[in-house]
Amino acid sequence: MVFCGVCPHPPIAVPEVGGAEASKISATQDALLELGRRIIKSGADTVVIISPHAPVFRDVVGINMLPLLKGDLSHFGAGNVRFLVDNDQALAREINRQSTEIGLPVVELAEEEKKQYGVDLRLDHGVVVPLYFLHKARLEVPLVHVSMVLAQPQRLYLFGVAVRKAAKALGRKVALLASGDLSHGLTHDAPAGYLPRGKEFDGRLAELLAAADVQGIIRMDPELISSAGECGYRSIVMMLGALDGCDVKAEVLSYEGPFGVGYLVASLVPGSKNIKKSFLQEIYLKPSVERERQQDESYLVRLARRSLEDYVNGLQSPVPKDVPGEFEKKAGVFVSIKKQGQLRGCIGTIEPVQACIAEEVMANAISAGMHDPRFQPVSKGELRDLDYSVDVLQPPEKILSMQQLDPTRYGVIVESGKRSGLLLPNLAGVNTVAQQVDIARQKAGIGPNEPVILKRFKVERYK
Numbered sequence: 365m366v367f368c369g370v371c372p373h374p375p376i377a378v379p380e381v382g383g384a385e386a387s388k389i390s391a392t393q394d395a396l397l398e399l400g401r402r403i404i405k406s407g408a409d410t411v412v413i414i415s416p417h418a419p420v421f422r423d424v425v426g427i428n429m430l431p432l433l434k435g436d437l438s439h440f441g442a443g444n445v446r447f448l449v450d451n452d453q454a455l456a457r458e459i460n461r462q463s464t465e466i467g468l469p470v471v472e473l474a475e476e477e478k479k480q481y482g483v484d485l486r487l488d489h490g491v492v493v494p495l496y497f498l499h500k501a502r503l504e505v506p507l508v509h510v511s512m513v514l515a516q517p518q519r520l521y522l523f524g525v526a527v528r529k530a531a532k533a534l535g536r537k538v539a540l541l542a543s544g545d546l547s548h549g550l551t552h553d554a555p556a557g558y559l560p561r562g563k564e565f566d567g568r569l570a571e572l573l574a575a576a577d578v579q580g581i582i583r584m585d586p587e588l589i590s591s592a593g594e595c596g597y598r599s600i601v602m603m604l605g606a607l608d609g610c611d612v613k614a615e616v617l618s619y620e621g622p623f624g625v626g627y628l629v630a631s632l633v634p635g636s637k638n639i640k641k642s643f644l645q646e647i648y649l650k651p652s653v654e655r656e657r658q659q660d661e662s663y664l665v666r667l668a669r670r671s672l673e674d675y676v677n678g679l680q681s682p683v684p685k686d687v688p689g690e691f692e693k694k695a696g697v698f699v700s701i702k703k704q705g706q707l708r709g710c711i712g713t714i715e716p717v718q719a720c721i722a723e724e725v726m727a728n729a730i731s732a733g734m735h736d737p738r739f740q741p742v743s744k745g746e747l748r749d750l751d752y753s754v755d756v757l758q759p760p761e762k763i764l765s766m767q768q769l770d771p772t773r774y775g776v777i778v779e780s781g782k783r784s785g786l787l788l789p790n791l792a793g794v795n796t797v798a799q800q801v802d803i804a805r806q807k808a809g810i811g812p813n814e815p816v817i818l819k820r821f822k823v824e825r826y827k
Contacts, residue, residue, distance in 0.1 A: 365528040365606045365634050367406040367539040369399050370573065370596070372627035373417075373493040374545065380442040388622045395618035395629035396494060399541075400501025402631055408539035410452040410506050411498070412459075412527055414599040415490030415543045418511035419473065419483035423745060425463060425523055426511030427456050428485055429474040433509050435487025447487060447495050452506040458534055459508065463526035468519055473511075490543040512544075512599045514703075516749045517582040520598055521643060524605025542603035544596020546626030554624025556593040560795065565592035566619070566626040569600075573630045576614035578604050578643055586751070590705030591792045594626075603632075609642035611635035662826040663688060664754040667722060668699050668729035673747050675730045687722045696757035697724040698788060698823075699732045701742070703749050709736040714757065714777065714786060725754055753827050755788055760821040771800040774820040778804045785810065789823060 376382035377389050377396070386393070403411065419426050431453065436446035460470040471477065478485050487495070491509055513520065524540065531538040546566045549559025565588050572580045582601060589597050617629040661669070667684070674681040698712025711731035718724040729752070733742040742750070760777055763769070769776055775789040778801060785808030787800050794800050802812065810816060 365531055365540065366408050366537045367403050368524075368603050368606055368632040368634070369403070369539070369541045370600055370603070370628055370630040370632075371396060371399060371494040371541050371543055372545045372596070372629065373415075373490045373543050374623070374625065374627055375437055375440040375442075375489055375493055376623065377627075378437060378440075378442065378445060378493060378496050380445050381437055381440045389620055389627060391618040391620050392627045392629060393497065396497035397501045398617055399629055399631060400498040400503045402633075403498065403539045404501065404503050406539060406633070407537050408505060409537045410455055410508060411503070411539045411541060412455070412508040412510060413491050413494065413541045413543055414510045414512055414523075414602050415488055416512040416595040416599055417488035417490040418509060419481065419485075420511050420514060421471065422514045423469070423519070425468060425470045425513045426473050426483075427460060427470055428509035429453060429456060429472045430485055433487055433507055435489075435492045437489060437492055440489065445492070445496060447492060447499070449487075449495070450506040452508050452536075455530060455534060455536055455538070456508045458530035459510075459527055462529040462533070463523055466522050466526050466529070468513070468515070468522045468526065494541065494543055510602075512602065514598070517598075517601045520601040521582060521605040521608075523602040525608050525644065526605070528606045528608070540603050540606045542596065542599035544594070544599040546592070546594050546596055546621075546628055548593040548595070548625050550621045550626060551624035556624075559591060559593045559793070561588055561591045562593060562626070564588065565594060566621070566628070569597070570616055570619055570628055573600075573628070573632070574614055574616045576607070576612035576632060578607065578641070582643065586702070586705035587792055590702075596628075607632060607634050607641075608644055609637055609639060611638045611641060661752070662754070664691065664721070664725050664756070664826040665752045668725050668752045668754055669750070671726040671729045672701075672733040672742065672750075675734065676742060676744055676747060681726060683723055683726070687720065691721040693721060694719070695721050695724065697721060697728050698755040698757070699725060699728040700753045700755070700788075701729075701732050702751045702753075703746060708742065708746075708750060709733050709739050711736055712755070712757075712786075714760070714784075721756055753825060755823040755825050758822045758824075760819040763818050763820050766797050766801060766818065769797045769800065769818070769820055771795065771797060773822065775823060776800050776804050777819040777821065778808060778810060779817040779819070780808070780810045780814050783808045783810055790825070
């Protein structure tokens with residue numbers, strides 16, 4: 365492993381796409397050229413690029429196995445910007461072998477899989493944009509095109525470890541690049557709209573990369589990551605595994621965001637071995653971050669987790685005999701499930717239908733994991749990656765106007781005839797009363813101008 369790096373992929377940076385606007389991110393352009401020069405200086409035989417815009421799978425890495433990798437920027441009005449690059453298939457297959465052996469499965473994508481999954485195996489812009497600048501810097505080497513994967517950071521990290529093992533097994537000098545942009549919500553006219561925590565995420569990640577603080581990046585707050593509207597975090601973590609157990613010379617070459625999207629270019633060069641910098645021992649020998657967090661879970665969250673896990677494994681959870689007195693009464697309950705900071709299921713009851721709060725949690729946990737119509741049922745392989753929260757509702761009260769709402773303190777119920785929609789309080793990204801009511805209307809299928817009855821309620825949230 366001779367080089368690692370982080371590269372953004374804004375098509376507007378390519379003059380054939382951005383025209384005069386491209387000059388507004390000249391720092392990014394210059395840094396990408398410098399990245400190419402540094403890869404050349406490293407002596408890399410092959411470049412592996414991880415892209416969030418390649419065919420993405422849950423818990424499985426996709427590797428493009430077509431012998432010739434081709435792609436262009438025709439989707440962005442610049443079909444003349446095109447590349448045809450040799451695929452280092454031997455390295456791709458060895459990465460598959462090493463990754464599968466270490467515990468992160470890989471699917472090889474060729475013509476048969478292209479038909480089976482209906483995926484596009486052309487180089488996506490997450491690869492083509494960096495290639496434009498790497499080639500401009502005179503870098504001409506074979507490529508391995510890899511898909512970002514949706515998994516927990518500790519599993520993502522294993523991929524970089526596998527790439528390093530594959531490079532060593534074949535005697536290849538390999539450069540591994542993580543393609544990805546940071547927050548897409550830095551300004552009010554940004555592609556994702558304004559996301560209040562976007563700048564915080566970008567600043568924190570840049571700081572951690574500059575310090576080569578691998579564990580700090582892996583342990584970043586999932587809520588901060590999910591609220592940033594980014595597409596680069598997972599690619600970066602996958603790349604970082606290649607640096608495990610090494611001193612690292614890290615440098616952020618540029619960061620800017622004039623179009624409301626954060627573009628960061630970083631160089632990370634592995635140095636001498638340093639066992640103190642190995643994160644693998646913590647992954648394999650110590651309790652995982654998830655299990656450590658589970659030890660601190662509240663009674664109701666442990667009950668929700670156990671109920672869904674038992675159900676998925678074909679068991680029936682009995683109602684505990686030692687239910688604390690406060691949970692023997694009745695109340696409406698919502699159970700929310702997240703995976704990598706993203707919602708995986710949420711089902712609840714406004715009014716109680718079970719004998720007590722504990723039984724309400726058990727029933728709604730199973731419903732959230734298995735019957736939320738927005739998601740596929742939870743599988744056994746996902747159980748260890750799930751985070752739960754439980755909201756116990758206080759009785760709702762009718763209000764006369766939106767001025768009596770506060771999205772941080774109160775949930776809202778909107779009713780129109782037989783239609784009703786509910787939104788819990790204190791949700792990430794819901795910052796105003798108007799947002800809260802609009803989302804509740806949408807959930808109920810109630811138009812923006814239809815008259816509604818408003819109710820508010822408080823919750824006790826358990827994590």
